[in-house]
Amino acid sequence: MSAVPAASAPAATVADPAAKVAGLLAQLTLEEKIAFLHQHQPAVERLGLGRFHTGCEALHGVAWIGRATVFPQAVGLGATWDRELLRRIGQAVSTEVRAFRQDARAVQGSDVYEKHTMVSLNVWSPVVNLLRDPRWGRNEEGYSEDPFATAEMATAYCRGLRGDHPTIWRTAPVLKHFLAYNVETDRAAIDVRVPPRVLHEYELPAFRGPIEAGVVAGVMPGYNLTNGIPNHVHPLLAEALRAWNPELVICSDAQAPSNLVEIEKYFPSHVESHAAALKAGLDSYTDNDANAQPTIERFTAALQQGLISEADIDAAVGRLLAMRARTGEFDPELDPYADIRADVVVCEPHAALALEAAKASIVLLKNDNRALPLDPRPGSVAVIGHLGTRVLTDWYSGTLPYAVSIADGLRTRLGADSVAAVDGADVVKLRAGEREFGPFVHNDWGTSVQCPVPVHTFQSTENGRYLTLTGEHDRQVEAAAQTPDGWFVKELWELHPVGEASAAGQVLLRSNAEHSRKYVRVDETGSLVADAESPQDATRFTVELLTSGTHEAVAAASSAESAIVVVGNDPHINGRETVDRDGLALPAAQESLLRAVTEANPNTAVIVVSSYPYAIDWAAEHVPAILWTSHGGQELGNAVAEVLTGAYSPAGRVPQTWYSAEAELPEPGDYDVIGSQWTYQYSQRKHLFPFGHGLSYTTFEYGDPIGTVALSHEGAPTVTIEVTVTNAGDIAGDEVVQLYSHAIDASVPTPLRKLQGFERIRLEPGESRALVFEVPAIRLAHWSELDGGFVGEPGEFEFAVGRSCADLPASVTVFCG
Structure with missing residues (x-):
């Protein structure tokens, strides 16, 4: 049976819906x-x-x-x-x-x-x-x-x-x-x-x-x-x-x-x-x-x-x-x-489509000296990072029917003995006097606009559950949550140093849940409860390090031929509905882990699994290969593994600008993209990866485009751009051909580049294809408040074709009146 049955027109026709509604x-x-x-x-x-x-x-x-x-x-x-x-x-x-x-x-x-x-x-x-x-x-x-x-x-x-x-x-x-x-x-x-x-x-x-x-x-x-x-x-x-x-x-x-x-x-x-x-x-x-x-x-x-x-x-x-x-x-x-x-529901054809989508969405951001794909005989590979062994969902995800992590995907393709997986997070205990709680896998997820101090999760190594608020009025604190994915995320904790005692490592534990911003204390039964209103009523804890995640990661990377560091976000933490990010930086713990692993093994690639761009300046300068994927669903690991091993040539393109850490961004509420120079259309800030950027394992060449202007069937002027694209490499691959316009002599500020067309095409080695883009002249016009409509100014427009808004090897100038 087909997984997505096509609709066949019924013999009878549906009654007039207007009459049906009027009757009701x-x-x-x-x-x-x-x-x-x-x-x-x-x-x-x-x-x-x-x-x-x-x-x-x-x-x-x-x-x-x-x-x-x-x-x-x-x-x-x-x-x-x-x-x-x-x-x-x-x-x-x-x-x-x-x-x-x-x-x-x-x-x-x-x-x-x-x-x-x-x-x-x-x-x-x-x-x-x-x-x-x-x-x-x-x-x-x-x-x-x-x-x-x-x-x-x-x-x-x-x-x-x-x-x-x-x-x-x-x-x-x-x-x-x-x-x-x-x-x-x-x-x-x-x-x-x-x-x-x-x-x-x-x-x-x-x-x-x-x-x-x-x-x-x-x-x-x-x-x-x-x-x-x-x-x-x-x-x-x-x-x-x-x-x-x-x-x-x-x-x-x-x-x-x-x-x-x-x-x-x-x-x-x-x-x-x-x-x-x-x-x-x-x-x-x-x-x-x-x-x-x-x-x-x-x-x-x-x-x-x-x-x-x-x-x-x-x-x-x-x-x-x-x-x-x-x-x-x-x-x-x-x-x-x-x-x-x-x-x-969750049928095989849909699973195959999920894999196809996950592969198509992966973007190769950097690939110096053809660091990827991995050597056909890569030897041992160390997958490092909390996200390397997990597949995360977000607030609008369904329940995963199964989950293939990046480590699992690589094991399938390279063999279980060739892939070692290290979490990279510390394992700790929380100690209060003679009482101890844990051990926990401890992750620092950084800060957000709503919380200027880093938030942490503690995941029990015994039952795999997260420390969370439970019981009546969410007062009890137990390792009971499978994931931090509720509308109120009750699994996030703040660690507040205790005055002069902070040198001894003592901290106060405070819930970050919106509805219960209480401090934690140990009650008379020896249980953790989150009901302390003030720091004075809270218990002082010492975070005792049992295993250093960084030391384990460095050891694994040093003994492997190549290392894959997986960084990114949990979609329920510090960037989700009701919570904006306060910046573009990776969480400090992930940045530190990445640098330590790269120093231990220069043959390191970074995979960013995230819901948004990061300002990964250090990685962009020092790490030879970088991939980005969103949280890719059930087939995430298989998709990434196919790209890493060269079974699939990546062709995703970033759908938004990746700004440098040096870029000073406008205030979040500033929606004037023209005056504040927001987005790729107007921004002259420092960018790590421009809009539309993405690399491939093969090479594509662009012929000289031809531009003409004619009237459409509706009588409106239309610009037609024809260009031929050739796969000049030795493997098959997809190219995302992008067409941008620029008004050469406009009387008002206009975009530096404006996307006017795109097409994802697949070409075999040596294959060429001619593409035709039609751009209605109205899309070259600007809005005039005085006229109350779009105004098209006669003049010359440059149409450029290429791989991103900043990599446009072919262009043609067209006069449009």
């Missing part, structure tokens, strides 16, 4: 329609309407339901620069969503029925927020810092989620998060100022592309305010989103409707705020979890007070019903996807 609206009572405005819509049995709710997370696989195929993080998918791959992944993900919805066997656990019946075919994905600031906590969720690349990748993924049936959608995608959402600190209160040019040239195109492509069912506003107005009541909901597609469902983010009053203080009452949001175009209210009563009461009062009309309610409910109709809910006998069952 006419039969629903006013009270029923008001209830439909909440995320959790009740069943209306007399009309044959079942329960429904908006929202199923499907960012890089089905999340929060059970075992599902886990693909690389979205930023990793962005690094593939491969539209067709994204479409196929979207198809696989939406097929698994259908299976969870339609077959209870797909769901694991005791609450199978509840999970199964409440799986929504309305998926909250993808995220099209631009990766403007690499310190953004949710960097892992976006595709690119470039609006064109983001729109193209999002459109491809949505096309897969939607399916290709002419009338019935496999799932109904919702884009997140409109508008200018790129900061987690005080995210529900921050007012992001976006100049008009930045709004129209940088921010809006990422949303407009997939919406106008007809593959998007809705949009979710962001928590923040934009130019003084909360996004959930912003005029651009109507003036932009609904102008592009009048049928779009606008679905709120969690608790955002109440935030309009409680955090943003923008309205004096919930009745007024909900009425204003409905008038602005918000259709579905994700508020107070599953409790719809407050939402119902607020809209009932707003109607009674004349703040809204029944027509306003009908418009919102009509759009919600139309979205449900698109998934075939009201015509089940005509649904071409109705036979999808549990056997497609």
Whole structure:
């Protein structure tokens, strides 16, 4: 059976959805329609309407339901620069969503029925927020810092989620998060100022592309305010989103409707705020979890007070019903996807696709003297680092069906005896007087904006569990957590030196959990409890070193022919939803480990497994080979091993700029990418790896491009660039061909380079391929606030083709009037 069954057109056609929705609206009572405005819509049995709710997370696989195929993080998918791959992944993900919805066997656990019946075919994905600031906590969720690349990748993924049936959608995608959402600190209160040019040239195109492509069912506003107005009541909901597609469902983010009053203080009452949001175009209210009563009461009062009309309610409910109709809910006998069952979840074809995606997303950042791939007979290899033996998930991951670590992947390809794995972290005990706790694997994860002191994890060597808060009121401290992955991360600890005694190594242990910032003490039973309000009430601990991770790593590296140091982040720590990073540096412990291993064995490669870029200046100068991959899902280790051993030639390209540690970045809330010279388009800061950068094991040559200008079928001027690319090496490989433009004599500041096209192609040794890029002249224009639209200035434009925004070996100048 095919893992991703294609939709065959049914013999009959779906009834007119507009007529269907109008008929339902006419039969629903006013009270029923008001209830439909909440995320959790009740069943209306007399009309044959079942329960429904908006929202199923499907960012890089089905999340929060059970075992599902886990693909690389979205930023990793962005690094593939491969539209067709994204479409196929979207198809696989939406097929698994259908299976969870339609077959209870797909769901694991005791609450199978509840999970199964409440799986929504309305998926909250993808995220099209631009990766403007690499310190953004949710960097892992976006595709690119470039609006064109983001729109193209999002459109491809949505096309897969939607399916290709002419009338019935496999799932109904919702884009997140409109508008200018790129900061987690005080995210529900921050007012992001976006100049008009930045709004129209940088921010809006990422949303407009997939919406106008007809593959998007809705949009979710962001928590923040934009130019003084909360996004959930912003005029651009109507003036932009609904102008592009009048049928779009606008679905709120969690608790955002109440935030309009409680955090943003923008309205004096919930009745007024909900009425204003409905008038602005918000259709579905994700508020107070599953409790719809407050939402119902607020809209009932707003109607009674004349703040809204029944027509306003009908418009919102009509759009919600139309979205449900698109998934075939009201015509089940005509649904071409109705036979999808549990056997497609974590099936072999999806696993193969996960491996393909993980390989395609890997970026070779540096490769001096062809340090990679490893010698065909590499002898012994030491894999060093906490992330070398682990596969980590993030907040929007599904449950891994299996996990292949980098060490495991190398053992499969090189043999178990050839690969040694060393964690690189210290093993310690916590001692308080005569009492001792541990031993623990101790990791220092560095700092974030929310926590200026380093946070630590302690993982028991006896049961593999993390030290965490447990029991009533999260007061007990035990090694009980499998991973640090809750909404409140309760496995993070701060170590505070104790005054003058710090020289003796005494520290106070304090919980870093947002809801319980208490100090730890040893109670009368000898147990650890986190309930001390002040340092004076806390127990003083000594961190006793049992095994030095660095010493073990150096010993392993010294005795091996080559060393692989794996560094990076845990997606739940110091860079995630609600938590921004405070900088770009590696955690100090990882930087120290990397330097020690490289000194012990110059034949060292670094693998950065992370949700975002790091300022790895030292490694860029001293380590011969560097790979980057996002957290790559279940097949991470196999993918990395294929690249390291040369079985696969890497072709990923970084989807955002990797800045140097010397680069002074603007403030996180500064969204003026033009004035502050943000992103590759305007930045003249020092960069380690420019936007679009990535190396290969083979060599590609570019011919001289040919540029012409002609009128399109619609009568608009279009620039056509033709270029031939040749694989001049001796192995097959992929090249990501990138086209950039630059206005030579513009009257206003314009991008140093602006991405206008890209294509990932595979070429055999000696093979050539001619590529044609068509660039509508409107994409060369700039936004004029005076004219209220895009203005194209006649003049010369340089079009350059190559491997990154900074490596463009071929160019042609075209006059466009």
